[in-house]
Amino acid sequence: MMHRRQVLSLGISTGIAFALLPTTARSADDAQPRFRIIDTNISLFRWPFRRLPLDDPDALVKQLRSLGIAQAWAGSFEGILQRDIAGVNQRLADACRNRAELIAVGSINPELPDWENDLRRCTEEHNMPGIRLHPNYHGYTLEDPGFNRLVELATSAGRFIQIAAAMEDTRTQHALVQVPDVNFAPLVKLMKVMSGARVQILNHNLRPPLLLQLGETPGVFFDTARVDGTDGVPQLVQSVPPGRVMFGSHAPFLIPEAALIRVHESGILEEASLWTVLSENAGQLFGNTAV
C-alpha cells in the first residue's frame, strides 16, 4: 500500500503524465483513471440522522478506491453536534492513521471554551494539514471575533480552513435541527486582512454576485459537492480565477459517483481543466503545509 506522504506528493505535483482512458474497447478492470483524484470533502463515522450505506470507514475507502480516488480529506460527522471535540478529533486521527488514502481534517468549534487547545492538538499532536468548521451548526457567524481569531491562529500555524456552507438541503433537515446555510459575505472583508489564509468553502450553492466577489478574493477556494446542473461545475470553474475549484464529493452523505460524473458530464471542461479540478488544485490549497 502506498504511504500517505507518497500519495500526497503525487497529488500535488504538477505536470504528472496522466490519461483518462477512453471507454471503448476496454474492460471494467481498466476503467480507472491513470492519474490520482483527490477528494477534498468526505466525512467519517455516523451521520446523526440516518445510517448511510458507506458510513463504515473501510467500506467508504473501498468505494473511493474503486472510483479511482487516491486521496480523500476527511472531516468527522461527530464534529457537527458533539462538544468533546478533542475526542472527536482523536477518533478521526486514529481512523485515518492506518488508511493511506485518508487525510484527517479536524473539527474546531470556536464557541466552546478553550477551543485553542483543540486547534493545538490538531496541529501539534495529530499533524493535521487543515481544520473544518461548521459555523451554522455551532452557532456563530463569519463576523464573530472568535472566528477571526481562529482563522488567524490556523493560518499562522500554516493550516488551511474548510468551512461547510451546509451539510444538508434546508428543506430536508430534521424538524428539530433546522440550520440555515452559512452566509459567506463577511469572508470577503476578512480575507483582505488575513494575509496567507487559505479557506475552502464546502457544500455550497453560491450564486453571483457573492460567488464572484469570493472568487476575486485571494485565498478562497471552492469544492464541487453540491454544485448541480449539468454544466454547473464548468460554470463555476469559468466564474472564478484558475486554481480555485477542487473536487469534493461530500461522501458518504452524498453518493460519490454523483460528484465525479458531474465534473465531466457536459463535455465542456477540457482534459487539462478536468485534471486541475480533480487533482492539481487541491495542491494549491494544501500549499506548503508542513505535515
Next chain:
Amino acid sequence: MIPADIQLGLPLPEQLQGYRIWDSYFTPAYSHPGPDGSSELFTDIERSLPAIRKGQFEKLCYFPHVGTGTTNDAEYEALARSSPEMILKPLKRWPDLLLGMIQLNPHNVPASLDAINRWLRDGPMLGVYFPGGGPGAMTCTHPNFNPLVVRLAELNGVIMQHTWFKTGGKQGPGESTPAELAELSARYPQQKFVCAHGGGEWERGIRAVRNSPNILVETSGFDATAGFIEMAVRELGAERIMFGSHLPSRSLGTELGKVIGADISERDKKLILGENFRNLLRPILKTTE
C-alpha cells in the same frame, strides 16, 4: 482524449445501454419554453445532449405547457392554444428521443379536459404533469382533480404529480405532499400515479405512499443523498420506482448517480432506469398505435 469519452464514475457505455434508460422527468425550460414557444426549450435540450449521450439514454419525457394556464405569460398561453404545431416542434426535432406529458392546470377544469382530449386522446402525448408551483399548482386532494383523473383513466394516461415534504411546511399554497397524493390515489385504486421526487424528504415520502400500491415514486429533484434508493427498494419494491433526470437544472451525476451508486441488484437497476416507465406507458402506447 476528448471529454465526451471520459466515463469517470459511470458504468461502461455498454452496461448503460443494457439498462435501456427511459427518463420520466426531463425538465428543459421547465417554467417557460421561451416567448416564441420553443427557443429556450431547444436551448435547454441541446444543453442536455452531452449528458444524455454520456448516459446512453434511450428516451426522455418532458412536460410541455399547452395553454391551460400553467405559465404567467398570457401571450404565450394564447399562442399555445392557437398553434399546436408549436407544441410539437421538439417532438418533430427529436422524434426518436423525446416523449411528452402535458402540464395541466386543475384550476381550470374545462380547459384541462379539452387539453387531455386534444393531446392524449388524439395524441401524441402520453400523460399529464401536475406542477407544484406556478399558476397551475393546486393541492392534489382538491375535488377539481376528480374529473381529470376519471378522463385520464379512460385514456390510459400517465399521471405525474409534483410532491415535496418540506421541513418547515409548504412554500406555496398549491404544493402537494406524498400524503396528499396517497389520499387522491385511494379514490382511484385502478389508476397509477407517479409521486415526483419521492417527496424530496424521501424518508417521509416513502412512508407516506408505502400503503398505496398504485403509486410509483420518481427519483429526481434533490441531492444525491445516499440510502434513498436502498430504502425505496426495501419498502416499496423496485417495481414502484422510476428514474428521472431533471436535466438540465439537475445533473446526470446527481440523478443517475442515485441509481447506479445504490447497493441494489442489477435487475432492480434495470427496472428503475427504464422498464417500469415502459410498463406504465404500455397501455396508452397500445391505444395510440
